[in-house]
Amino acid sequence: MASELCKTISVARLEKHKNLFLNYRNLQHFPLELLKDEGLQYLERLYMKRNSLTTLPENLAQKLPNLVELYLHSNNIVVVPEAIGSLVKLQCLDLSDNALEIVCPEIGRLRALRHLRLANNQLQFLPPAVDLLLLLTDGQILVVGVEQKKYLTVDRNRLWCVPRHLCQLPSLNELSMAGNRLAFLPLDLGRSRELQYVYVDNNIHLKGLPSYLYNKVIGCSGCGAPIQVSEVKLLSFSSGQLTVFLPAEVKAIGTEKDHVLPLQELAMRSLHHTYHSFLKDLDFLSPISLPRSLLELLHCPLGHCHRCSEPMFTIVYPKLFPLRETPMAGLHQGRTTVSFVAYCCSTQCLQTFDLLS
Template sequence: MASDLHAAIFIAKQERHKNLFLNYRNLNNFPVELLRDEGMQFLERLFMKRNSLTTLPENLAQKLPNLIELYLHSNNIAIIPQAIGELVKLQSLDLSDNALQIICPEIGQLRSLRHLRLANNQLKFLPQELGDLRELETLDVSMNLLRTLPERLHQCLSLQCLTADRNLLHCLPRQLCLLPDLNELSMAANCLTSLPLDLGRSMELQFVFVDNNAQLKALPSYLYNKVIGCSGLRTQQNETAFLWTMVLQKTAHDKDYKNKLCGLAAQISDVKQLCLMLGDVTVPLPSEVKAIGSETDRVLPLEELACRVLHAAHNWTDVKFLTPFLLPKSLLDVVRWPLGHCHRCSQPMFTIVYPKLFPLRETALAGVHKRTTVSFVAYCCSGQCLRTFDLQG
C-alpha cells in the first residue's frame, strides 16, 4: 500500500498532474511526499476522502499554493490550522464527517471559497468570519451541535443554498432574510419554535425545508408561494406528508381583493419592512416583540395584530384615510393588501399563517408526479381556526 502511494505521488509530480486521488489509502498522516522540496505547485484538486487523518500540515498553502479544491470527507480531523486561510485560491472545501469541534476564524480569509461543507462534525458554534466569504454559494453545516447561526451570514451575498439540518437551532437570524440570492434553506430536524416573519419575501427563495421541528406551529405568510417540505430525511411514511408544493398562485393588486378566493395570495410589489418611522429615522420592531406568538397560539405577534386592527379600522374605499400623515407608506402598503385569508374564517393574514395538511386520495395529477396521493395545505389565522378547520366543512 505504501509503495502504491509513493508511486502515485511520484508520477503526479513527474507528469505535473492537476488532480491527485488519494482516497481510501488508510492514511493516518498527511503524506510528506506532497510537501517535500517545492511541493506540488501545479496541483489544483486533492482528493483524500475516507482516510484516518487527524490534522492538516501548517505549510499546506506554501507547498500547494494553487489548490482550488480540497476534499477531506470522512477522516478524523479534529483541528484545522490557522494557516488554512493562506489557501487564497481555494474554491471548494469538504470537511464533512470528521471530528471538528471548532472552526478557526481564519477560514474567513478564503475569499475565493464557493462551497463549504462541514456536515456531521461536533461544532457548537460557527465563527462570525464566515460572513467574509462573499463568493460562498453553498454552506452545509448539518448534523452538528449548533444552537445558533452567525448573524453575519447575511454578508455572504452569493449564498444560494444553506443547509443546517439536524442541529439544535431554536431560531434563525432575521438577517438571513436579506440574502439576495438564497434559493434553498434547509433547517429540518431542529428545535425551531418560530421563523423570521420576513422569510420568503425574496423572490429568489423557492425551497424551505423545516420538517421535523416539533415546536414549529406557524409559518410566515411570505412562504405561501414556496415549496415547503422534506429535505431528504424521507421515509415511506413522510414522503407524502412533508413534501408540500404550494399551488397558490400570486395575483396582482386588485381593489376587489375581498372577492378573491379564501387563502389566495396577493403579490405586493413594493412592500417595505414594517417598522416604526419617526421622521427620517426608521426603527424596526424588536425580534423579541415580533416573536411573541411563538410560545402559544393564543397570542398573535404584535406586528400581525397591528396589521389586522389597522386593516379592520379603515375603509379602504375612502381616499381621505390614505393620507401619509396618518400612516407611513410602508405601513399603509402592508395593511391595505393582505397576503392571504384564513381558510376557516376568511380573516386577512399579513405576516404569519398556521398550515394544516390534508393528504388527498388519488387524482389525475397523482399519476403525473408518480405519487399515489396529492396533498392540500390549508392556511389558518390562528391555532383555534387550525383545530376547527376541516375540508368536509
C-alpha cells in the same frame, strides 16, 4: 499502506493529476507527502472522506493553491485552521460528519465558494463568516442569463437560531437546516427572490414559518410539537370606541405548551382589522397617520389563511398533506403525484383545516 500512499501521491505529482482520491485510507494526519517541496500545484479536487483526520495543515493553501473542491466528509475534524481562507479558488467545501463546534471566520474570505456542507456536526450557531462567504460575490458567471446559485447545508447540528443576514443574501438559492433545535426563523427569511428552497424538517420546536416562504419550496415535516387546544375565554382590551380581541393563541403563557404569536404579528393583524373596519365610518385612522411602508403592507398582506382567510404578515403555520394522484401532475417531469402545503394563521385553524373543507 504508507508506501502505497506515498506512491499514489508521487504519481499524481509527476503526472500533474487534477483529481486525487484518498478516501478510506484510515488517515489520522494529513499526509506530509502532499505538502512536500512545492506540493501539488496542479491538483484541483481532493477527496479525503472516511478517514480519521482531526485538523488541516496551516500551509494547505500554499501547497495546494489551485484546489477547487475539497471533500472531508466523515472525519474527526474539530478545528479548521485560519489558512483555509487562502484557498481563493475553492468552490466546494464538504465538512459534513465531523466534530466541528465552530466555523472559523476566515471561511468568509472564500470568495469563489458556492457549496458549503456542514451537516452532522456540533454547531450551535452560524457565525457572520458564513454570511460573508455568500455575500462576497455578485453571483454571476460567464454564461449569459445564468446565475451562480449558492447552497448552504447545516442539517443535523445543534443550531437554535438563524443569522438574520441569511435573509439578505442575493445569490443563496437553497438553505437546508433539518434536524436542528430551531424554535423560530427570521421573519424576513425568504424575502430574497433567489432563495427558492428552504428545508427545516425535524425541528420539533419550530411551529411557524415566515410568510415570505409562502410560495417557496419548503420542507417542514416533523416540525412543531402537538398542542392541545382547550376552551378558553378570549381576552380583550378596549380603548375608547375600539375593542380588540386577542387570538386564542394567547393562552397558557409560561408553560411548555404556550404558543403565542409574535407581538409584531398580533399588532399588524389588529391594525389591519381596525384600519379596514373604522376608516370609512369613524375616520379612526387616516392614510396620512401611518408610515407609507406600513400602509402598503396593510393594503396587501403577504398571505391569507387557507381556513379562515385571516391576513398574515410575518408568520404562518404550515400543514403538509400527503401526496395525491392528479392527472395534470403527469405533465410535469413525468410525476403522477403532487403535494400540497396549506398555510394557516393559527394552530386552531391548522388543526381544523382540511382540503375538503
